Amino acid sequence: MTDYSVNKEVTDKYSLRGRVFHKLREDILNGKYEEHEELKEVAIGEELGVSRTPVREAFRQLELEGLIKIIPNKGAYVTGITEKDVKDIYMIRSLLEGLCAKLATEYITKEQLEEMEENIYLAKFHADKGHLDQLAELDNRFHDILYEACNSKMLEHQLKDFHQYVLRVRKKTLSSANRGPKSNEEHEGILEAIKAHDAQLAEQLANRHMINAYENMVQNGLHEIYANKDDNSSPK
Amino acid sequence: MTDYSVNKEVTDKYSLRGRVFHKLREDILNGKYEEHEELKEVAIGEELGVSRTPVREAFRQLELEGLIKIIPNKGAYVTGITEKDVKDIYMIRSLLEGLCAKLATEYITKEQLEEMEENIYLAKFHADKGHLDQLAELDNRFHDILYEACNSKMLEHQLKDFHQYVLRVRKKTLSSANRGPKSNEEHEGILEAIKAHDAQLAEQLANRHMINAYENMVQNGLHEIYANKDDNSSPK
DNA sequence: AATCGTATGATTGTATACAATAATACGCGA
């Protein structure tokens, strides 16, 4: 059956345009390009071995994702993520993950519950062993399950977008050794609340989980990753 | 002439692509195309007197706006919004508009405050006169100001996206005569809270404002607009 | 030397040609 569900993650990875899009997004998020650096159609095209057409279409998409800014007849410029952006994203995520957890108490399936439990169990193991990469992977997966469990394509999509967006930061953060286990404990709390169908508690814990993640990130020196001058975080 | 250029400083209106984009968006929002109707590149191009290239680029943008869904090698289809989607959007917007109002108590500028006051004053006038179109336009603008006043590009962008998304529904709803004035009263309350720097109250009122809007919409028969079967609200 | 205008090159915007893929129609054999 055809899936008409509203979904921005439709940019397929197999067309040239899709490949260009994903490649550029990754490169921008990974810091390959400086902020405000100009992206030239021919240069990108040559680098990836494609013509300007798919590059241009990818540009249009990146623009709407907010990763580049296109000035007509002039060029495309990387916008990047400021510290302020990261802060804002976590602020938003905090609310939405809370909503998501709340909804999950009602809609989560048995299978999802089981996978969550397994996830947490495994995470404990890897935390003991110091397997940071696996820990990060499990953390990603935990949140994905949660997103899928809220029974809302809209919310799921939003959260996945944000999740994706701060992936690089999160990776760094979880790698700070002591956050990993702490994060996993918080996951466990959320899971317990969901199992108990305690919507309010689940919301609250998921809420707090995001705030903690952000605060830990700040402590570990967010500024080193996103050394940015012209963010608009300064109040009047 | 109805001008929906609430946002998207990025999509210029003077290039062919920009014109195609705006035209198609308006047509979709105004219901010129059926849900799930296929948009063909050549047909659109001929209708607007342009080649496929700008049409394709406009498609890519419309896809990310969530107005159409592109299936690779197949076609572009107008996205349907299900009742469930609308409900979810309002649920999310309720939270985020609350956050936005809360932040605005701290960051709003004098100019924005003044425009809000003018907006509300004007809305009263048009409400008395029964000018529903102007009322809808002012309502749009009120929320846009609020979005811009929160000092968060991220949040602003998200809210504008959602706002855009439910424009069709909102238009219909505000036209239900009695919601317009009520909505404006709620705007006034939010503005007062912001002026008083009462963050908690502003959040609460903005929150409630969304819930009220949604409930009114349901009463007025959302199902008539979005009579949709294949929504993804699966029973647990 | 400073300023303006113009020529030149670089870059994006658009149109079109061609390739790849998917949808449809048709005919053949059982």
Add this chain to the structure above:
DNA sequence: TCGCGTATTATTGTATACAATCATACGATT
């Protein structure tokens, strides 16, 4: 008639050619 493979057509995907616009350099004029 039904099933299946193939030919045909329609439609999208990509590459390229050409037009429009912008940036730069340079020289003429003051």
